[in-house]
Amino acid sequence: MAEAPGGENLLYLTDExxxxxxxxxxxxxxxxxxxxxxxxxxxxxxxxxHRAVHFIHRSPGTTVSNLLAILGVTKQSLNRVLRTLIDEGQVRVEKGKVDARERHLYLTAKGAELERSLSDAQRARxxxxxxxxxxxxxxxFRQVLEAMMDPEMRVQYSRLKDGT
Amino acid sequence: MAEAPGGENLLYLTDExxxxxxxxxxxxxxxxxxxxxxxxxxxxxxxxxHRAVHFIHRSPGTTVSNLLAILGVTKQSLNRVLRTLIDEGQVRVEKGKVDARERHLYLTAKGAELERSLSDAQRARxxxxxxxxxxxxxxxFRQVLEAMMDPEMRVQYSRLKDGT
DNA sequence: AATTTACGTCAGCCTTGTTGACATTCCAAG
DNA sequence: CTTGGAATGTCAACAAGGCTGACGTAAATT
Known part of the structure; x- marks a missing residue:
């Protein structure tokens, strides 16, 4: 841990x-x-x-806007994916009660099962x-990855990490 | 480093x-x-x-087959990309001298410049x-990433790492 | 009443992956 | 020398999943 005072070992920062x-x-x-x-x-x-299912699982009731911000894609792109998931009964949509413009997204039982099979596989590795x-x-590993993120993404990451 | 004998701290392996x-x-x-x-x-x-340029830079004179194995795509897919790079003077092709079926790939001066600008940006982060x-x-960070690779990819990685 | 927000959708385009088929060139083995 | 297989290139067609732009609708906000 301790390096020569006034001069850390910087060999780990070489281009190689x-x-x-x-x-x-x-x-x-x-x-x-x-x-x-x-x-x-x-x-x-x-x-x-997979990404949609993951983040809906992670934040049940999240809105479309929210998901757009996290995934960083256009609404058209997300909508295509979301539509198939809804049509095939993996995701359930609920109109917002406080704000009826918002659509809150939840996994169905079927969707939860899909999520589990996917995340089981990924977690195993x-x-x-x-x-x-x-x-x-x-x-x-976690420290370096976190430092590598764009600041906005770090916010998203931390928000999820802390469970807000 | 030292944990209670017979029972390491496994909290870092929770699903969370x-x-x-x-x-x-x-x-x-x-x-x-x-x-x-x-x-x-x-x-x-x-x-x-970017990927093609990176690995040609990394292993000058590498063959198409080699590149296919490293990148894990089909030759048709790679060829499309490779052709534009060749046509636009970023990559130079050389027929193999020992085996004339092989095409050895090199960056041109222009290609090297492109590579540098790309890797400068990525390295900075x-x-x-x-x-x-x-x-x-x-x-x-490196330990975890290496453990996460598929074995065949780990071979490719190590081959590059050691400079074979 | 007008504007803004959240969302959905249609149409079209691009990159990059895929499969399948076929031609060429060349090494190596019989 | 011939032949099989390897390395490569290329054509065609297709799909996933990004993108932009435009338009519509419902609901909230001002």
């Missing part, structure tokens, strides 16, 4: 180290999405559906990676 | 912690690609072009994140 980090992100993200992708494929859904790397490494 | 890790990956990957994406947009290239998190965290 950074390139390794970049490639690690690239390859790891592939692994990260591989398992849910396989499941989604069998039911004619894509990653976009994440768990294996966590276990292999150990708690210390996991803490570092 | 794993969910945070999953969302961290999601939001961080967005940041990870945001800067190069902005540059690419201005020159009518996409992420696919990575460097900031690394610096903010510190060397200890970076080590953990």
């Amino acid at each position: 180290q950074l390139r390794k980090g970049i490639e690690a992100m690239f390859f790891a993200y592939r692994g990260f999405t591989a398992d849910p992708d396989r499941i989604l494929e069998t039911m004619d859904y894509g990653r976009a559906h 994440m768990r294996a990676a966590y276990r292999a790397a150990g708690p210390q490494a996991v803490q570092g | 912690q794993l969910r945070k890790g999953i969302e961290a990956m999601f939001f961080a990957y967005r940041g990870f690609t945001a800067d190069p994406d902005r540059i690419l947009e201005t020159m009518d290239y996409g992420r696919a072009h 990575m460097r900031a994140a690394y610096r903010a998190a510190g060397p200890q965290a970076v080590q953990g």
Whole structure:
């Protein structure tokens, strides 16, 4: 932990180290999405559906606007995905009671089951990676990822993290 | 480091912690690609072009097959991207001397410049994140990412990492 | 009453992935 | 020398999932 006073060890900031980090992100993200992708494929859904389902599960009753902000896509793009999920009974829509313009989104029982199968697969890999790397490494992992986010996304992340 | 014997602290493996890790990956990957994406947009290239340029830079003289294996796409998909890069003078092709079926790929001066501008942008963010998190965290970051890869991808990653 | 907000939808476009088919070139084995 | 298979290129067609722009409607706000 302690470095020579007045001069930390900065070898970890070389271009070479950074390139390794970049490639690690690239390859790891592939692994990260591989398992849910396989499941989604069998039911004619894509990653976009997964993301919607994930965040609706995470924040039940969230509005369309909210989801747009989190996912960072256009309403047309989200709507396409959302429509299929609703039509196929994965997501339930509820008109807002306080503000009737808003549509609140919930997973149905069927949708919750889908979410579980997807997140089980993804968590299994994440768990294996966590276990292999150990708690210390996991803490570092989270720190670096958080620092890599755009500030607005960091807000979204923290909001979810703290359970607001 | 040392835990109670026979029972490590496994709190970091809870579903809640794993969910945070999953969302961290999601939001961080967005940041990870945001800067190069902005540059690419201005020159009518996409992420696919970036990936090709990156790995050709990383392994000059690599073959099409090699690139296919690393990128994990079909040759038709890669070829489309590769052709525009060649046509626009970013990439130079050389017939193999030992095996003339192979096409060895190199960046031109122009392509190298493109690569530099893209990786400068991406490295800047990575460097900031690394610096903010510190060397200890970076080590953990890399450990978790590596553990998250598919085994075949880990091979590709290590091959590059060690400079084979 | 007028404006703004939240949402939905139609139409069209682009990138980047896919499959399938086919041609060429060339190495290597029989 | 011939032949099979490997490496590559290319054509066509399609799909997912981004995007913009335009328009409509209902509800809240001013």
